[in-house]
Amino acid sequence: MKTSIATVSISGTLREKLAAIAKAGFDGIEIFEQDFIADEGSAREIGAMIRDHGLEIPLFQPFRDFEGLTGDLRRRAFDRARYKFDTMAELGTDRILICSTCHPQALGGIDRAAADFAELGEIARPYGIQVGYEALAWGRHVNDHRDAWEIVRRADHPNVGVILDSFHTLARRIDPDTIRRIPGDRITFVQLADAPLIDMDLLYWSRHFRNMPGEGDLAVADFMRAVAATGYDGWISLEIFNDQFRGGRPEGLARDGHRSLVALMDDVRRQEPDIAATVPALPARVATTGVSFVEFATRGAEADALRDLLRAMGFAQVARHVAKSVTLWQQGDIRIILNEETTGFADHAWTARGTGICDVGLSVVRASDTVTRAQALGAELFHQPVGPGEFDIPAIRSVGASVLHFIDEETGLSKVWQVEFTPIDAPEPDAGLTRIDHLAETMSYDEMLSWSLFYTTLFDLAPSPLADVIDPDGLVRSQALRSPDGALRITLNGAETHRTLAGAFLAESFGGAVQHVAFACDDILATARAMGDRAFAPLPMTENYYRDLAARFDLSPETLAALKAHHILYDEDAQGRFYQFYARPFGGGFFFEVVQRVDGYDGYGGPNAPFRIAAQKRLTGTKGVPTR
Ligand SMILES: O=C(O)c1ccc(O)c(O)c1
Numbered sequence: 001m002k003t004s005i006a007t008v009s010i011s012g013t014l015r016e017k018l019a020a021i022a023k024a025g026f027d028g029i030e031i032f033e034q035d036f037i038a039d040e041g042s043a044r045e046i047g048a049m050i051r052d053h054g055l056e057i058p059l060f061q062p063f064r065d066f067e068g069l070t071g072d073l074r075r076r077a078f079d080r081a082r083y084k085f086d087t088m089a090e091l092g093t094d095r096i097l098i099c100s101t102c103h104p105q106a107l108g109g110i111d112r113a114a115a116d117f118a119e120l121g122e123i124a125r126p127y128g129i130q131v132g133y134e135a136l137a138w139g140r141h142v143n144d145h146r147d148a149w150e151i152v153r154r155a156d157h158p159n160v161g162v163i164l165d166s167f168h169t170l171a172r173r174i175d176p177d178t179i180r181r182i183p184g185d186r187i188t189f190v191q192l193a194d195a196p197l198i199d200m201d202l203l204y205w206s207r208h209f210r211n212m213p214g215e216g217d218l219a220v221a222d223f224m225r226a227v228a229a230t231g232y233d234g235w236i237s238l239e240i241f242n243d244q245f246r247g248g249r250p251e252g253l254a255r256d257g258h259r260s261l262v263a264l265m266d267d268v269r270r271q272e273p274d275i276a277a278t279v280p281a282l283p284a285r286v287a288t289t290g291v292s293f294v295e296f297a298t299r300g301a302e303a304d305a306l307r308d309l310l311r312a313m314g315f316a317q318v319a320r321h322v323a324k325s326v327t328l329w330q331q332g333d334i335r336i337i338l339n340e341e342t343t344g345f346a347d348h349a350w351t352a353r354g355t356g357i358c359d360v361g362l363s364v365v366r367a368s369d370t371v372t373r374a375q376a377l378g379a380e381l382f383h384q385p386v387g388p389g390e391f392d393i394p395a396i397r398s399v400g401a402s403v404l405h406f407i408d409e410e411t412g413l414s415k416v417w418q419v420e421f422t423p424i425d426a427p428e429p430d431a432g433l434t435r436i437d438h439l440a441e442t443m444s445y446d447e448m449l450s451w452s453l454f455y456t457t458l459f460d461l462a463p464s465p466l467a468d469v470i471d472p473d474g475l476v477r478s479q480a481l482r483s484p485d486g487a488l489r490i491t492l493n494g495a496e497t498h499r500t501l502a503g504a505f506l507a508e509s510f511g512g513a514v515q516h517v518a519f520a521c522d523d524i525l526a527t528a529r530a531m532g533d534r535a536f537a538p539l540p541m542t543e544n545y546y547r548d549l550a551a552r553f554d555l556s557p558e559t560l561a562a563l564k565a566h567h568i569l570y571d572e573d574a575q576g577r578f579y580q581f582y583a584r585p586f587g588g589g590f591f592f593e594v595v596q597r598v599d600g601y602d603g604y605g606g607p608n609a610p611f612r613i614a615a616q617k618r619l620t621g622t623k624g625v626p627t628r
């Protein structure tokens, strides 16, 4: 398998794109005509520059409005083709994509098109060029890969094949299994793109909303399985037209693109074990059994405030690190580490962003497999010097400048708490918090697809559809990622402006981070009471909220009164019921939440989010960030 990416897929000048594409690990690029025309170099110089980056040019594209013309128009189309073939020889590429015609004067007819391609194949032959025919979803006469293949079949020329593009097939809801009828050696090239399911004009959808495989809703894996089943073992290339990506960072986009291809081909290999394509074997998507710990970088008065809050929520400081200024707080299965070191990663994190979560530990079956898969997906390993007797726990750099550690039982990493920590306070009766229900991360909306791809390619996490959260000052998009058993849940919140609560946090946290942690409990009233006894101050909700609850749901007056007394929010759906309350935000806008799920409720209290946000803003000022 060789991987490539169309130059249109990422931002920047041609030179910037090349550097980013090469660094991400691609083998080649599809060169888009516009990029080539816009560059000041000659075709020969550009070709040399691309090869200097260690990249091949498997495709030149697009050549438009070729087939079905007559008279002068037809003659000119062939002249244009000869000119392109000459240019391609200088660039050093031997494959061209011809997309199905949209020309108003083009005539239909499969045999007419086949005759045009047979003639073009003869012209291409002495150049050693392969011509590939792609059905655009909006082509005038040909808009289905089955028709494109029939034309190629009838053209019956060794220099003419068919090009398959997942967007054109899947956007028209054509069954990808129809590809299995095409002989693999007649497929010239394969382009991949995903897209969110939106009901809109096909051309507009394609030119503005494509995204990386796995970032959208199309069945790209089924498409690629069908392609691989034909015996095709040629190039696999990303062709992504996306407005957001045009303004993104070339390096991040190229890395995400490569990551999406590696994960996709791994899925294909697992589902179609007999394919000809050579796909590197990697460990499967990692099954997580939950959050082992969250680590705060903190210092001084902020650390004192955080300790007070943790105590009020029923946590006890159970152990101290043998060598570092690091303490372990625990309640139920929840571990919170406060790192007050003045050197190393936590120190950097604190200096840059103040008190916040700089590191998350996930419980996995085998930490080494997790790291192997992460590296294959282009993640960077994270290392810090370890002291004598300390564990070297495998870790990678995660999204938002944070770190992910992997803890397993199998290689004994979960013993770290006994080995590296000395017990201190005997735990007191707690407040009934049992485990971390979810981590909520905030990032810029532009980064949201990238974060989601990071998690869903590495871990066995399924994304929910995007939901809108209405902040009084703008929109926040929210997506939940959930492991099959719900043991790990991460919600991603993409902020579009800095005036939303999430956006203000983003401005403070430089690039996004965990903004809140939700703890689970089994009896929220008992937990609220136990915290009340410890002088915990919940986020106050309004009288209006509880009047509305009474109207919306069939709750007894006693239940309503209890919810109101403890500022507990409520939601229910067809599956079950949901209770939640919040602590007041601190530091740069970070907060804790407490939830109770009853009878299979699987959401996050989405309908309550606007009221929670309004309450937080009332408390802390319009910016949503309390002053330090
Ligand atoms: O949007 C287009 O015109 C266009 C051009 C070339 C392609 O390969 C394609 O998939 C779309």
Ligand SMILES: [Mg+2]
Binding pocket: 134, 165, 191, 239
């Ligand atoms: Mg295409």
